[in-house]
Amino acid sequence: MRKLFEETQINGMILANRFVRSATWEGLSNDDGSVTPRLLDCMIALVKGGVGLIISGHAYVQRAGQASFLQLGAYSDDLLPGLTAMADAVHKNNGKIVLQLAHAGVFANTKLTKVPSFAVSDIGETSKSPHSVLTLPDIKQIVQNFADGAKRAKKAGFDGVQIHAAHGYLISQFLSPAFNRRTDEYGGSIENRARILMGVLKSVRNSVGPDYPVMVKMNVADFIENGLELKDSVQAGKILESEGIDAIELSGGVLTGGKLIPSRKGINSEAKEAYFLQEAKAFRENTSVPLILVGGNRSFKMAEKIIADGTVDYISMCRPLIREPGLINRWKSGDIAKSACISDNQCFGPALAGEGVCCVTEKKEHV
Numbered sequence: 151m152r153k154l155f156e157e158t159q160i161n162g163m164i165l166a167n168r169f170v171r172s173a174t175w176e177g178l179s180n181d182d183g184s185v186t187p188r189l190l191d192c193m194i195a196l197v198k199g200g201v202g203l204i205i206s207g208h209a210y211v212q213r214a215g216q217a218s219f220l221q222l223g224a225y226s227d228d229l230l231p232g233l234t235a236m237a238d239a240v241h242k243n244n245g246k247i248v249l250q251l252a253h254a255g256v257f258a259n260t261k262l263t264k265v266p267s268f269a270v271s272d273i274g275e276t277s278k279s280p281h282s283v284l285t286l287p288d289i290k291q292i293v294q295n296f297a298d299g300a301k302r303a304k305k306a307g308f309d310g311v312q313i314h315a316a317h318g319y320l321i322s323q324f325l326s327p328a329f330n331r332r333t334d335e336y337g338g339s340i341e342n343r344a345r346i347l348m349g350v351l352k353s354v355r356n357s358v359g360p361d362y363p364v365m366v367k368m369n370v371a372d373f374i375e376n377g378l379e380l381k382d383s384v385q386a387g388k389i390l391e392s393e394g395i396d397a398i399e400l401s402g403g404v405l406t407g408g409k410l411i412p413s414r415k416g417i418n419s420e421a422k423e424a425y426f427l428q429e430a431k432a433f434r435e436n437t438s439v440p441l442i443l444v445g446g447n448r449s450f451k452m453a454e455k456i457i458a459d460g461t462v463d464y465i466s467m468c469r470p471l472i473r474e475p476g477l478i479n480r481w482k483s484g485d486i487a488k489s490a491c492i493s494d495n496q497c498f499g500p501a502l503a504g505e506g507v508c509c510v511t512e513k514k515e516h517v
């Protein structure tokens with residue numbers, strides 16, 4: 151029977167346990183996306199806390215693709231010294247770290263980027279800020295930017311990369327009929343809507359070689375009207391597997407998705423935990439690629455069960471590790487009380503205020 155605390159590997163990357171820190175925008179980079187000492191401290195706290203694999207916050211591969219204030223960047227060789235320090239900090243503490251490569255598409259923050267954002271199709275309701283519809287040369291450029299970002303990750307010493315294809319950002323916008331009304335080879339069938347993702351995977355693979363872990367984070371479904379549905383996401387998963395993806399992290403929802411956003415609130419019972427588990431089963435039935443499950447994982451017992459029954463291979467968490475970076479070592483020590491995270495999403499507040507992501511609720515409990 152598979153266990154949470156056992157060594158595994160993803161395309162040669164040896165992981166000490168089956169816990170993953172899901173990508174988390176920390177709001178701890180400089181204005182230009184470079185790494186700060188506080189971001190290094192955050193990585194060190196996570197690795198010392200026992201998580202088997204850290205996935206960095208989303209790092210924008212093109213300046214026009216920046217989503218957030220003080221977001222990590224991967225768009226220029228000038229960022230290499232900081233990225234190298236980040237990978238080194240994790241390795242010195244015997245951890246593993248993957249760089250998440252991202253482009254926000256129409257949800258880019260145009261106040262920061264100072265250029266119109268890129269829309270997959272012109273469907274006015276997606277963005278109030280100025281945007282232009284992606285041309286074929288624009289798509290080619292972005293695919294190249296992902297490959298260049300991956301090359302930088304490898305050069306900086308990261309153990310792998312994760313392509314961000316979830317949550318309504320650019321690649322997810324292509325996958326989603328709610329955003330993608332294109333009539334060219336990038337729109338229509340799921341094979342067409344997944345074309346940019348496969349193009350990114352191929353060019354990333356070409357730039358890093360066969361022995362370097364390349365993973366993807368994608369939605370099992372968008373949970374919005376006319377959004378990506380499970381049957382199509384599973385089909386995309388099958389194509390990814392045939393194109394040589396090394397692992398798929400399963401998430402869901404889009405940022406504008408009301409209650410069914412990626413970071414759902416009020417996970418206060420076991421029944422609400424692991425909120426993409428049912429959809430993950432469909433992926434398991436149709437693919438044999440390593441699967442990482444994120445979204446509402448809160449208790450050791452539930453995580454243990456999901457791993458033991460083989461539904462997925464890794465348990466990924468974001469908010470519980472903001473609340474308690476040492477959660478994994480606590481569980482390993484035998485104290486298996488569930489995460490104290492109450493999923494109120496207050497952790498976004500300090501990051502938006504420029505102070506870096508942290509658990510506001512914990513601070514209130516300690517005054």
Ligand SMILES: Cc1cc2nc3c(=O)[nH]c(=O)nc-3n(C[C@H](O)[C@H](O)[C@H](O)COP(=O)(O)O)c2cc1C
Pocket residue numbers: 172173174175176206207208250314316317367401412413414444445446447466467468469470497498501507
């Ligand atoms: C503050 C914050 C920042 C996040 N940043 C990212 C990100 O950079 N990339 C990403 O793919 N998901 C991001 N997410 C989503 C999480 O990785 C995760 O998918 C979601 O929060 C559900 O997992 P959880 O219930 O363990 O928090 C973020 C979530 C939070 C709360």
